[in-house]
Each structure stands twice: as structure tokens, then as C-alpha cells.
Amino acid sequence: MSLEKSSRREFCVQACHGAALAAVGATLGSVLQGCGGSGSGSGSAGSLLPVISATQSGGAVTLTIDAASPLAAVGAAALVQSSSGSFLVAHTAQDTFVAVTSQCTHETCTITRYASPSYVCPCHGSQFSPTGQVVSGPASRPLTELRTQFNSGLLTIS
Numbered sequence: 001m002s003l004e005k006s007s008r009r010e011f012c013v014q015a016c017h018g019a020a021l022a023a024v025g026a027t028l029g030s031v032l033q034g035c036g037g038s039g040s041g042s043g044s045a046g047s048l049l050p051v052i053s054a055t056q057s058g059g060a061v062t063l064t065i066d067a068a069s070p071l072a073a074v075g076a077a078a079l080v081q082s083s084s085g086s087f088l089v090a091h092t093a094q095d096t097f098v099a100v101t102s103q104c105t106h107e108t109c110t111i112t113r114y115a116s117p118s119y120v121c122p123c124h125g126s127q128f129s130p131t132g133q134v135v136s137g138p139a140s141r142p143l144t145e146l147r148t149q150f151n152s153g154l155l156t157i158s
Contacts, residue, residue, distance in 0.1 A: 045125065046115030052089075054082040060158040061087065065150070071097070077114045077130065080157070086110060087146060087157055088119055090130035099146040099157045100132035106139035119143075 050070035054063040061082045065071050070078045077090040079102060086102040088111060100119075102111050109123035118127040118135050127135040132143030149156045 046113035046118070046120040049077060049079040049088070049112055049114050049119075052078045052080045054080050054157075056082040056084040060156050062154055062156050065091075065097075065153055065155050071155075075116060077116075077119070079110075079112060088130075088143070089148075089155070089157070090117075092130055095150050097148045097150055097155055098130050099148050100128070100130075100143040101146070102143075104139055105134075105141040105143065106137070111143075 052063055052070060054061045061080065061084060063069075063080060070076060071089060071091045074091050074093060077088065080087045080089050080099070087099045088102045089097055089099045092098050103109070104111055104121040104123065104126055106121065106124055106126050109121050111119045111121050111128070113120040113122055115127070117130060119130070120127050121139070124138050126137055126139035128139070128143050129135055132145050134140060134142055147158050149158075
């Protein structure tokens, strides 16, 4: 009889531990999804931006735009990274590019997605136009637009 009570007690303890772990797991999953985890909410809309490395020199960032560049076609966009930070760059017209800061003004997440013609923050789904204007929130402030110059295949952001 004592063996049966021991097994029953052991079973109850293990069942309680299992239920507690399941509850913690469900809660943690909800928290991570709300903070930009890999959920299927509006924050995961759009496709990942290609990442381009650029050179920082003398207060400006430069990158080459050639036929192989992800920014070669009008309508393309990319996340440009340099030692001075990262920027979102869109090719808006022939020989015209727009660069904006890449940190969402809602909670400073780095914007990594693009659903043409909007940049999409992966954390809470804010959307911005190529010029940085808020298309939909929760962000309420625009991204900062930076000066660009394109000459002979070289894009300069300052």
C-alpha cells in the first residue's frame, strides 16, 4: 500500500511541475511575440531588407551602386551599415536615392523589413514611407531624412 501512495504522490508532483512549465512557456511565448519575436503579427510583414556595407570617412558614408548592387533598380531598398551606424536607403528615381535613419521612433528597434513602398519595423509593425514619414503606427514621429548625393555610381550619405 505504501508503494502505491508513493507512486501517486510522485505522479501528482510531476503533474504539477509539468503544468507550471506549460504555463510559463505559454506566457514567455506571448511576451516574446509582443516584443518582436518570430510571430505572425503585423511586425513580421514585408520581406527582409538586403544589408549593404558602406565606408565611413570624413563625416560621410559612401557606397558603390553598380548593376550588382541590391539598390541598382528604381524601387529597391536596403539597410546600409557602416562604422557610424545604419541607414535605410531607397532608390526612388533615376539617379535619385533617399536615406533615413534606421531606428524606429516608437521604441528604437532597427527597421529591417520592406513592404514596397514602406519600411516596416519588426518589433511593433510601424510603417514608414521611403522619406521617413509615418504611414501607420504605433510610431508617431517620422524617421530623420539624411542628405544624399549620387555621382558616377557612388552614393554619399551625410
